[in-house]
Amino acid sequence: MSKHKSIVILTGAGISAESGIKTFRASDGLWENHRIEDVATPEGFIKDRQLVHKFYNMRRQQLLSDEIKPNKAHIALAELEKNEQLDVLVVTQNIDNLHERGGTNNIIHMHGELLKSFCQKTGERFSTASDVTSDSVCDCCEQTNNLRPDIVWFGEMPYQIG
Numbered sequence: 001m002s003k004h005k006s007i008v009i010l011t012g013a014g015i016s017a018e019s020g021i022k023t024f025r026a027s028d029g030l031w032e033n034h035r036i037e038d039v040a041t042p043e044g045f046i047k048d049r050q051l052v053h054k055f056y057n058m059r060r061q062q063l064l065s066d067e068i069k070p071n072k073a074h075i076a077l078a079e080l081e082k083n084e085q086l087d088v089l090v091v092t093q094n095i096d097n098l099h100e101r102g103g104t105n106n107i108i109h110m111h112g113e114l115l116k117s118f119c120q121k122t123g124e125r126f127s128t129a130s131d132v133t134s135d136s137v138c139d140c141c142e143q144t145n146n147l148r149p150d151i152v153w154f155g156e157m158p159y160q161i162g
Contacts, residue, residue: 011077013093074099092109
């Protein structure tokens with residue numbers, strides 16, 4: 001019997017729901033008052049940038065609130081990563097930073113990160129803790145109207161795939 005030294009852990013909405021993050025598909029979830037096509041597609045962003053920015057600004061504000069903290073599962077995965085006998089990689093579909101706040105370092109966010117913005121002109125991604133609007137000046141190209149949430153939307157390829 002061989003002992004595996006590499007572990008890949010895939011996480012999704014369930015792990016963050018325990019921390020108070022609303023999931024997208026629950027009956028009281030984030031889509032309740034929005035059509036997916038309006039806030040989670042490139043076409044929705046082209047149609048109404050203000051709505052999309054507002055939607056993700058609200059998610060970002062919730063994530064940064066004092067009520068949202070890593071839970072026991074986030075902390076347990078971080079502890080597993082500290083085991084020197086193992087090479088642990090966490091791949092998450094979540095866009096929050098609760099794994100990192102729980103102590104995980106080796107992580108892939110396959111659907112992007114809520115606390116990052118994406119410059120559509122240069123392709124650069126960078127940290128964003130405050131609200132973003134169409135009037136926000138991009139850090140890299142120094143222009144307005146080029147920023148979008150660093151979120152992989154429906155119809156886009158998840159990060160690190162392909």
